[in-house]
Amino acid sequence: MTEGTSNEHQVQPPSGLGVAMVGHAFMGAVHSQAWRNVHRFFDLPLTPRMVALGGRDAQRVKEAAGRFGWSSVETDWRALIERDDVDLVDICTPGDTHAEIAIAALNAGKHVLCEKPLANTVAEAERMTEAAERARANGVYSMVAFNYRRVPALALARKLVEEGRIGEVRHVRAVYLQDWLADEDAPMTWRLRKEQAGSGALGDIGAHIVDATQFVTGDVLTGVAGFTHTFVPRRPGPGGTEEPVTVDDCAVFTGRFASGAVATFEATRYALGRKNAMRIEINGSRGSLSFDFEAMNDLWFYDAEEPGATAGFRRIVVTEADHPYLKAWWPPGHLLGYEHTFTHEIADLLTAIGTKTAPQPSFADGLRVQRVLAAVERSAAEGTRWEQVDSTT
Ligand SMILES: NC(=O)c1ccc[n+]([C@@H]2O[C@H](COP(=O)([O-])OP(=O)(O)OC[C@H]3O[C@@H](n4cnc5c(N)ncnc54)[C@H](O)[C@@H]3O)[C@@H](O)[C@H]2O)c1
Known part of the structure; x- marks a missing residue:
């Protein structure tokens, strides 16, 4: 040799x-x-x-x-x-x-x-x-x-909900705000054509908050009511000719989870100043959790069991070795970014395949989200008993 x-x-x-x-x-x-x-x-x-x-x-x-x-x-x-x-x-x-x-x-x-x-x-x-x-x-x-299931702070949020740290979930409040379409002259893209994208902000970013809230609560949405709107109906297409925008620019909807928890959702790409503000707040019977992707290493936790005089939302910097996924990375406080969520996703997938376990979220989970998106579109198309308010005086 x-x-x-x-x-x-x-x-x-x-x-x-x-x-x-x-x-x-x-x-x-x-x-x-x-x-x-x-x-x-x-x-x-x-x-x-x-x-x-x-x-x-x-x-x-x-x-x-x-x-x-x-x-x-x-x-x-x-x-x-x-x-x-x-x-x-x-x-x-x-x-x-x-x-x-x-x-x-x-x-x-x-x-x-x-x-x-x-x-x-x-x-x-x-x-x-x-x-x-x-x-x-x-x-x-x-x-x-x-x-987004693989953001350590959201994986921790799920764990805290599972452990009962916020008690029974009552409110779920989720928004996903971006602003890259606020410019009326921004060019046409496949994301604005229904035949390519399916829907607009609803499927692009609304899908994320539907999945993430179902993931964190461990619950499923059983009903929704909402509406969608397109602010800019035509955009400059390839070659300079205008093309119609055939999807929603924003979607706003309410929902109810199987547990009875009440939810509100908003997805838009017109929220000037908000770049990737995927925000989720959950209020339970014993406490609350709050998250904003623009500060994705933080999870805010309000523990109502603490004495009133000192209770308050506290910031958990989710970078400790015993936080989800963090053992693989850097010392505490050395923050993670967007790309790490995909590394986690693929680590989970390879582990599942290697151990012959079905990976999550499955296509069935994806179908469940798709059904929520379709229900929002049906509700929007049918005009869910929209009550006019007299605004003449
Ligand atoms: N998980 C997330 O956070 C996230 C973020 C953005 C996009 N997405 C999703 O990822 C997917 C792709 O989005 P993107 O932002 O990368 O889009 P993109 O426009 O940046 O890239 C799309 C790619 O697909 C290629 N392509 C299109 N049609 C093809 C075909 N028939 N055969 C081979 N290649 C083809 C294009 O050439 C391009 O390389 C979409 O489903 C989108 O919703 C997910």
């Missing part, structure tokens, strides 16, 4: 999982970062191998693969699914492509990670869930990428 190649000098990686990803823009970059680094921080039963990146333009997909660390490229997602070295397909494309890619991948025996919202319609989400359940019977797993 030549020097330097003896077994004692070699590092044995855990068994690998061949990953292919479709789409290489915003989510493609974020997911690539997670696939590249996850096994360097988390102890995992499987190490991802970034074997292939899919995109439609040969030049652009090649550049992206080089930058993000993928070993090869395909210009048709179908070719990715046919490859023997691909065990998992990660879908980072707009909603109109999710159902077709996910169902084909699952039927071919590939695990699937699919970006949210799961689909553009309930019917698509139902077909995806059926395919996921059939595949699961053969040891093939799937997960929908609601990454």
Whole structure:
């Protein structure tokens, strides 16, 4: 044996999982970062191998693969699914492509990670869930990428609710506020076309607060009433011609959870000054919790069991080693960011696949969110007994 190649000098990686990803823009970059680094921080039963990146333009997909660390490229997602070295397909494309890619991948025996919202319609989400359940019977797993479940502060919030620290949940108050569409001249994007995005702020960011509140409370929404609005009905499209905006710009709705808890939701991309303010407050019979993604390392906790004179919302800096996911990272107070939520998501997915456990949130969870979105749209379309208020004096 030549020097330097003896077994004692070699590092044995855990068994690998061949990953292919479709789409290489915003989510493609974020997911690539997670696939590249996850096994360097988390102890995992499987190490991802970034074997292939899919995109439609040969030049652009090649550049992206080089930058993000993928070993090869395909210009048709179908070719990715046919490859023997691909065990998992990660879908980072707009909603109109999710159902077709996910169902084909699952039927071919590939695990699937699919970006949210799961689909553009309930019917698509139902077909995806059926395919996921059939595949699961053969040891093939799937997960929908609601990454906010993996914010340590929200995972801690869930734990506190589960432990009864805020008692019985009475109020759930959630908003998701961005402002990137407030400029009326901002150009058209696929996110503003119903046939590609399914819906607007509702499915894009409203889906996150529906999933996150169901996750934190461990409960499900059983009814909603709301309305949507489009502030800017036309936008400059490609080539300078105006194109109609066919989705909502904002959605405002109320809801009721199975437990009886009362909820309010607002999703908008017109809240000037708010960049990614995903805020959740929960009031229970023994205390309250409050979270704002723009300060994502903090969870605010009001414990009503404390003496009135000193009780108050206290800030928990969620960076202690015994907080969810934090053992893998830095010393206390060395803050985490947006990208870590995806690393956590992929760590959980690899652990689930490696231990043959169904990952969460499942496609069935994604379908549940889709049904809430569809119910909001029905309520908005039917005009839920909107009472006029006399405003003449
Ligand atoms: N989890 C989150 O926080 C989060 C944030 C943003 C977007 N998303 C979701 O991620 C998905 C992608 O959004 P994005 O922001 O990355 O969009 P994007 O526009 O930045 O990227 C979309 C990518 O998909 C590619 N694409 C489109 N159609 C394709 C096709 N038929 N075949 C192959 N590639 C195709 C585009 O070329 C591009 O690379 C959407 O479902 C979106 O809702 C999730």
